[in-house]
Amino acid sequence: MQKMGEIWERFAREDARYYIATNAPSEETFWEQGEKNVEQFVAPLTQNYGMGTAVVVDFGCGIGRHSFPLARIFAQVVGVDVSPTMVHRAREMAQARGVANARFVTLGSFFSEELLADFVYCAHVFQHIESWAEIEDLLRNLRKKMRGYGYFHFDTRPPSLLQRVRLALPDWALPRSYRRGIRRIRRSPEEVRQLFQEIRLEILEEHQPSSEYHFFFVREMK
Numbered sequence: 610m611q612k613m614g615e616i617w618e619r620f621a622r623e624d625a626r627y628y629i630a631t632n633a634p635s636e637e638t639f640w641e642q643g644e645k646n647v648e649q650f651v652a653p654l655t656q657n658y659g660m661g662t663a664v665v666v667d668f669g670c671g672i673g674r675h676s677f678p679l680a681r682i683f684a685q686v687v688g689v690d691v692s693p694t695m696v697h698r699a700r701e702m703a704q705a706r707g708v709a710n711a712r713f714v715t716l717g718s719f720f721s722e723e724l725l726a727d728f729v730y731c732a733h734v735f736q737h738i739e740s741w742a743e744i745e746d747l748l749r750n751l752r753k754k755m756r757g758y759g760y761f762h763f764d765t766r767p768p769s770l771l772q773r774v775r776l777a778l779p780d781w782a783l784p785r786s787y788r789r790g791i792r793r794i795r796r797s798p799e800e801v802r803q804l805f806q807e808i809r810l811e812i813l814e815e816h817q818p819s820s821e822y823h824f825f826f827v828r829e830m831k
């Protein structure tokens with residue numbers, strides 16, 4: 610099995626926008642989705658919890674769909690992605706839009722820099738990672754970069770027979786959006802809660818529980 614980084618680099622070169630949001634029918638909708646998600650979910654959290662707004666990390670940022678709206682709330686945005694082409698495209702977008710307070714870095718350079726984020730935002734990323742051990746590892750490392758809050762997305766729909774069949778089929782027998790790398794892997798909400806507990810992140814709110822858009826709003830436990 611190819612590594613996720615290689616798969617996403619291929620996706621980024623082939624058709625980044627499609628793979629980032631297979632449900633966005635147009636470029637306009639794609640960017641609107643990012644605006645709407647930040648306005649509807651993130652903005653109220655920053656206000657209701659009096660969150661610091663100096664630094665946000667957009668983990669698995671793609672080409673910056675959420676990073677740019679986040680740049681209107683936070684003083685500094687750090688977009689992080691495993692794919693160098695995604696990072697490159699996000700930088701180009703930032704320049705084209707005149708967004709000066711967002712910078713984009715690859716995974717390796719992010720984890721080697723010293724930085725603490727008031728808020729870590731991670732949408733539409735963990736759902737594509739097949740290995741639970743890899744998610745655990747990423748979250749443990751991300752936890753070390755937090756000095757406040759995080760918002761993490763998982764697909765927690767109950768398992769289904771159809772999903773099991775799809776997981777067993779080879780890529781060539783599946784439509785593009787169900788192939789390895791882009792398909793969504795469902796997790797039990799319990800195992801996600803357990804992991805947050807283990808890494809000392811307290812769950813403050815859960816949005817759209819037991820759905821494909823289950824978000825956990827967490828805060829570091831002192």
Ligand SMILES: C[S@@+](CC[C@H](N)C(=O)[O-])C[C@H]1O[C@@H](n2cnc3c(N)ncnc32)[C@H](O)[C@@H]1O
Binds near residue numbers: 673733
């Ligand atoms: C479906 S896209 C979502 C992009 C962005 N969060 C958005 O919602 O527009 C998933 C992104 O996560 C990135 N990604 C996948 N695995 C990653 C990992 N282990 N670390 C960092 N980024 C990763 C991919 O390269 C891709 O840009």
